[in-house]
Amino acid sequence: MTARTLYDKIWDDHVVHQAEDGTCLLYIDRHLVHEVTSPQAFEGLRMTGRKVRAPEKTIAVPDHNVPTTLDRAKGIENEESRIQVDALDKNARDFGVHYYPVSDVRQGIVHIVGPEQGWTLPGMTVVCGDSHTATHGAFGSLAHGIGTSEVEHVLATQTLIQQKSKNMKVEITGKLPHGVTAKDITMTVIGKTGTAGGTGYVIEYCGEAIRDLSMEGRMTVCNMAIEGGARAGLIAPDEKTFEYCMGRPHAPKGAQWEAALAYWKTLFSDEDAHFDKVITIRAEDIAPAVTWGTSPEDVLPITATVPAPTDFKGGKVEAVQRALDYMGLTPGMKLTDIEIDTVFIGSCTNGRIEDLRAAAAILKGKKIKDGMRAMIVPGSGLVRAQAEEEGLADIFKEAGFEWRLAGCSMCLAMNPDQLSEGERCAATSNRNFEGRQGYKGRTHLVSPAMAAAAAVTGKLTDVREMM
Amino acid sequence: MEKFDKLSGIAAPMPLVNIDTDMIIPKVFLKTIKRSGLGANLFDEMRFDRKGNEIADFVLNKPAYREAQILVAGDNFGCGSSREHAPWALADFGIKAIVSTSFADIFFNNCFKNGILPIVLPQEAVDVLMQDAEKGANARMDVDLEAQTVTTSDGEVFHFEVDSFKKHCLMNGLDDIGLTMEKAASIDSYEAKAATSRPWV
Numbered sequence: 001m002t003a004r005t006l007y008d009k010i011w012d013d014h015v016v017h018q019a020e021d022g023t024c025l026l027y028i029d030r031h032l033v034h035e036v037t038s039p040q041a042f043e044g045l046r047m048t049g050r051k052v053r054a055p056e057k058t059i060a061v062p063d064h065n066v067p068t069t070l071d072r073a074k075g076i077e078n079e080e081s082r083i084q085v086d087a088l089d090k091n092a093r094d095f096g097v098h099y100y101p102v103s104d105v106r107q108g109i110v111h112i113v114g115p116e117q118g119w120t121l122p123g124m125t126v127v128c129g130d131s132h133t134a135t136h137g138a139f140g141s142l143a144h145g146i147g148t149s150e151v152e153h154v155l156a157t158q159t160l161i162q163q164k165s166k167n168m169k170v171e172i173t174g175k176l177p178h179g180v181t182a183k184d185i186t187m188t189v190i191g192k193t194g195t196a197g198g199t200g201y202v203i204e205y206c207g208e209a210i211r212d213l214s215m216e217g218r219m220t221v222c223n224m225a226i227e228g229g230a231r232a233g234l235i236a237p238d239e240k241t242f243e244y245c246m247g248r249p250h251a252p253k254g255a256q257w258e259a260a261l262a263y264w265k266t267l268f269s270d271e272d273a274h275f276d277k278v279i280t281i282r283a284e285d286i287a288p289a290v291t292w293g294t295s296p297e298d299v300l301p302i303t304a305t306v307p308a309p310t311d312f313k314g315g316k317v318e319a320v321q322r323a324l325d326y327m328g329l330t331p332g333m334k335l336t337d338i339e340i341d342t343v344f345i346g347s348c349t350n351g352r353i354e355d356l357r358a359a360a361a362i363l364k365g366k367k368i369k370d371g372m373r374a375m376i377v378p379g380s381g382l383v384r385a386q387a388e389e390e391g392l393a394d395i396f397k398e399a400g401f402e403w404r405l406a407g408c409s410m411c412l413a414m415n416p417d418q419l420s421e422g423e424r425c426a427a428t429s430n431r432n433f434e435g436r437q438g439y440k441g442r443t444h445l446v447s448p449a450m451a452a453a454a455a456v457t458g459k460l461t462d463v464r465e466m467m
Numbered sequence: 468m469e470k471f472d473k474l475s476g477i478a479a480p481m482p483l484v485n486i487d488t489d490m491i492i493p494k495v496f497l498k499t500i501k502r503s504g505l506g507a508n509l510f511d512e513m514r515f516d517r518k519g520n521e522i523a524d525f526v527l528n529k530p531a532y533r534e535a536q537i538l539v540a541g542d543n544f545g546c547g548s549s550r551e552h553a554p555w556a557l558a559d560f561g562i563k564a565i566v567s568t569s570f571a572d573i574f575f576n577n578c579f580k581n582g583i584l585p586i587v588l589p590q591e592a593v594d595v596l597m598q599d600a601e602k603g604a605n606a607r608m609d610v611d612l613e614a615q616t617v618t619t620s621d622g623e624v625f626h627f628e629v630d631s632f633k634k635h636c637l638m639n640g641l642d643d644i645g646l647t648m649e650k651a652a653s654i655d656s657y658e659a660k661a662a663t664s665r666p667w668v
Contacts, residue, residue, distance in 0.1 A: 016657040023632040039500035080498035131549040147551035149580035196543035252667035315484040315541040433489040
């Protein structure tokens with residue numbers, strides 16, 4: 001048998017039908033659903049009299065629109081947001097899918113709830129009408145975002161019409177230096193490949209630095225595979241993966257666990273497997289990373305200075321000029337001289353317990369700068385509960401952070417958590433696009449530790465100096 | 468879905484690279500539970516000021532391009548979020564084809580579900596088409612999906628590649644779900660097999 005990559009193996013095990021031109025019908029093991037990209041899909045089912053083919057494999061949770069303030073039980077003020085969340089509630093009940101409503105302690109960001117509840121397991125195909133579905137690739141599952149028409153297709157047929165992508169390997173060799181995290185890895189990779197570098201590929205991340213990451217860290221790395229343009233990011237499952245999955249509410253038990261484990265252990269790229277593109281980065285060359293522009297590829301080590309448009313070529317020259325104008329930055333200024341008004345820690349990229357621990361380690365016994373607006377939004381109700389149990393919440397509150405309820409919040413500002421015009425934010429989320437966190441808001445993407453450091457000093461800061 | 472065959476229309480130049488889906492349709496317009504009506508807010512933050520007045524130098528506000536049906540865009544068009552609201556907004560505005568050197572994966576697939584043809588061409592070809600688009604309303608660009616060609620107003624022809632299945636669906640306005648449901652027996656037998664080989668799923 002020819003050597004296969006991890007992606008090849010998962011793909012092969014999910015082909016329902018292959019047409020002569022290579023177009024495949026791929027079976028979908030888990031379909032995650034949130035309120036923003038699903039109402040039109042459910043409406044489509046109603047109009048055509050179709051059912052959800054596999055409600056037991058479909059999991060719905062509201063996250064984008066939900067308020068994260070402590071008084072959210074009183075309901076959603078914005079009418080359109082409320083209608084969308086109510087529509088999900090009705091659709092989930094009408095079609096009989098698994099559902100975690102806002103009032104459930106397990107509610108949270110769909111990409112944090114899925115793994116937490118054991119819905120996401122190695123070797124699965126996982127889709128959601130959300131580009132950050134890539135997160136679930138950390139388990140060695142083939143996971144990617146889809147549009148609403150495809151959401152309807154999966155609801156109706158539990159399959160997706162797909163063309164196979166090419167294989168890319170991103171290897172991070174050696175050990176990460178002190179103060180450098182999963183977020184810095186994934187941002188550095190995008191800085192190297194560009195936001196279109198992964199287009200047409202599924203990336204498998206490997207190497208010692210990836211192996212050394214916790215499951216939380218691996219989810220952070222895969223989460224931003226989409227920012228590199230890839231269809232999906234993957235990490236081969238290992239003992240850490242199995243340990244994470246064991247005992248989760250929807251993970252297999254007993255004999256089924258043993259059978260699953262035996263299968264999961266076959267999920268790795270064969271030694272001679274062919275990759276169409278290989279990128280190797282030495283972990284020791286990675287520093288705490290920060291974005292300066294309005295694309296996730298506009299990334300530099302915190303020790304660098306703001307670049308000039310003339311440092312670039314082609315269409316990027318105009319884009320950089322536009323980005324610098326938008327961000328209010330001057331070429332040559334040190335990144336560590338950029339003053340910050342707001343700090344946002346949370347999102348499907350960095351809203352897990354390990355992220356909160358990293359922030360707490362910096363914030364312990366410190367106060368945020370006067371006038372700083374700082375909030376921590378845990379990725380799920382269970383992450384929030386665990387952080388309270390570990391005493392992290394007290395550290396955040398004493399430092400001056402707002403300690404919120406779970407949701408997507410200021411990552412994309414569909415709920416009331418938004419930046420105002422010109423406000424500058426150090427954010428642990430995944431996109432620094434124009435207007436992403438609020439009209440004319442300015443976003444610098446960083447790791448949780450870097451965000452915490454910026455909250456204390458009021459400027460983008462090399463967190464290694466505070467460790 | 469509307470069929471796509473041939474198109475002769477005005478092409479608007481948008482040379483900016485990495486035009487993302489937040490630019491195409493900002494998140495405030497994602498709160499709808501409908502697919503229609505989003506064209507009014509296409510490129511909202513680039514097209515209108517905070518008071519809702521048109522920004523005169525934005526390409527689609529210029530008299531020459533108000534009726535544009537084609538966009539010629541910089542690299543990596545449609546990157547970012549999976550929101551299908553982006554092609555819904557483009558289609559509702561009247562855009563039927565987009566030319567670029569590359570498209571983000573999810574956006575690319577979403578276009579085909581909404582009667583929009585995304586055309587990938589090499590940089591040199593996009594440069595020529597961009598110049599042609601700069602000519603304004605008198606220059607009509609022709610797109611022929613059957614022949615897989617784009618023709619400039621000067622008659623220069625560029626051939627493009629397109630996946631045969633996607634082409635077939637777009638030309639015939641086919642509904643994917645209906646096509647897949649014809650394969651229900653294959654799905655049934657896959658599920659039966661998986662129930663034995665991966666029962667924990």
